[in-house]
Amino acid sequence: MRNLRQTIHPAVNLDKASYFTREATRAIVLDGENILLLFTERYHDYSLPGGGIDEGENKIDGLKRELSEETGAQNITNISPFGLYEEYRPWYKDDADAIHMLSYCYTCNIDSTLKETSLEAHEINNGMRPVWMNIHKAISHNQKTIAESDKKGMSIERETYLLKLIVKELL
Secondary structure, rough: EEEEEEEEOOOOOOOOOOOOEEEEEEOOOOOOOEEEEEEOOOOOOEEEEEEOOOOOOHHHHHOOOOOHHHHOOOOOOOEEEEEEEEEEOOOOOOOOOEEEEEEEEEEEEEOOOOOOOOOOOHHOOOOOOEEEEEHHHHHHHHHHHHHHHOOOOOHHHHHHHHHHHHHHHHO
């Protein structure tokens, strides 16, 4: 899979930091200029659906599981690699200084009707919900959140970069 980008948060010194690696998948589901995203009220941002790959799970099975759980997507087909986004970010627990996040992004198709989600408790508490959104409006929204919000999360930079790249390469 091609490397899309590598980022290192300014607070992470790779020469001195202890870190662990987390692998995740991200789904790119397009319908014209509309894209299936997750809106998270806590961070006031739009992100690609996806999440961590479980132990013993391959990337495609992880993608299907996460996409189905977070959005209610069914009949996930035509899965194709888009690229890898790699990042080092500060970690908030005592077991490590940083997280090495590997986000494997895939394009895919789904049935037009979404079923019920199976969101985790922290996702519900953060106000996460699936939405079909015009990709240009999602980018503008995220850029405004980056510029103006003190509650933005660290993933918004990755998500906005990916949305812009999707426009450039897939629309």
